Amino acid sequence: MKRMHWVDAVVKDQVGAQTVSTGISPSGPIHLGNLREIITGDLLNRGCKDKGLQSKLIYLADDMDPLRKKYPFLPEEYELQVGKPLRNIPSPDGKGTYSEYFLSPFLKSAGELGIFPEAIRAGDLYRDGKMGEIIRVTIVNREKIRNIIEKVSGRELEKNWFPYNPVCSSCGRINTTVGLELKGDLVEYKCKCGNSGDANIFTEDGKLPWRIEWPAKWKILGVTIEPFGKDHGTVGGSYDTGKVIAEEIFDYPAPLPLMFERILLKGKGAMHSSTGIVIPASEILSFCPPEIVRFLMARVPSTRHIEFDPGMGFLSLMDEYQRMIKEQKEEESRLIELTIPVKGKAQKILDYRHMATLVQIYSDARKLVDVLKRTGIDATTEEVSKLMKLARHWIDNYAPDTFKFSILPAKQDVAISEVEREIISDFVAWASKTDSTWEATEIHNAIHNIIKAHGTEPSEGFKAFYKILIGKERGPRLGFFLSAMDRKTVIERLRYVI
């Protein structure tokens, strides 16, 4: 029986036009875990489209949310910004707002993944008055809503609970005010700072609390499908209360929920901005080709957690991807479709593992293209230079030490045995001959013959070269490696040691 991809299984009963919504509070670097949210949204969006439905993806930035605390990555003076809406706080780099500072690189990363959502700032919805009427409905029905939240979530709300949080006109904070009463379009409030005033519900003077804001946005934006992290999905959590509020108060059917699990960093645990265990989305894309990020998310159901290993495990992931693309198995055709960032575009990806070695020998992309051509791999300079950049970054930051090497200086002493000295010496003699070609296979054959002539185990003989050239016992394919280096340099180096 043909298996259905989880994406198609999730949307199989959806009918009519779809709006898939995801979003985040842009309070810090947006990381790989958050990337799962938007990729999941994109996958569902594609699932709907591929099934023939009209569908779009929106990404909601909750920039009216307050800064909860001065995160470790923020300078001291941000202590003063705590409690203010993110969109009203200056950016750490001094340009623009705090929320855009984190949001815009993220949207750029999403673009690299082939995801171009309609990005909506919650603050704009308030500013443009789109939330006004539903805020009024909320305040008018506040007792009913209070009952729903208390009943569904099992928690008790404060006596003076008011379902609208005004921004204080004096201190700018949104978490120190309490609404008192709605008069016309104005909510009277007072703030802990001593100030009191009126907030206009048709402006960005304030916001709904999360548990109400969420269902309100479903209705305002016509959301039909919403993936969210497991923190929202717990029983009595905000999806549960939101669903009842949407249906009973706002008269709007709750969207199809899809909970997704967290992404753990191998050996470190769950990603959290606060704990510093984080790989920002942009950072991932500086060593990981975009299709691999999609592959990572699309291959397993969203309800499973993913353990991401940026080290050796990452290379295995690359291998698996390449195998999939090469084999083009029927049962993986849907996964391939969903993995590819730009639909319909065939994927060719150069061997990352190979590139991670090459990048340690070459720094010039054009030269590398020639070398690849010699070994029968055809690639454009652009492709090569792109992958080189990724592989270089991976080597510098994530590769295990066993994978790294650097060529030793010409005049560095290395202890070698007598047999090793003879082998190297014979090789130098061979390499110095004017008629011998400096080509990978030739070099390899020459070395092998010399080692054999000395009656030494091949592994022992090869070791000598690695010790001298890179100071390690193992290394990249010798013939290939040496042919990539300048012949004179190699001879000089070997001569120095013998």
Place this chain on the structure above:
RNA sequence: GGGCCCGUAGCUUAGACAGGUAGAGCAUCUGGCUUUUAACCAGAGGGUCAGGGGUUCGAAUCCCCUCGGGCCCGCCA
């Protein structure tokens, strides 16, 4: 206190949502090979699918219970 995910070969795991002979990679062993950043080729062994019960002609898969590991909620979002 409540919830979610996971438990399949020594290790990593696919297969579970839609029941139909448990499959792969690594490791191991055998043979081949002019060894290479976890080499390649051919082959072999290796499994009470965590445990127990139920449904069914048939269960890794569906239902219930138990155990073990991870995570989330019970502030805010």
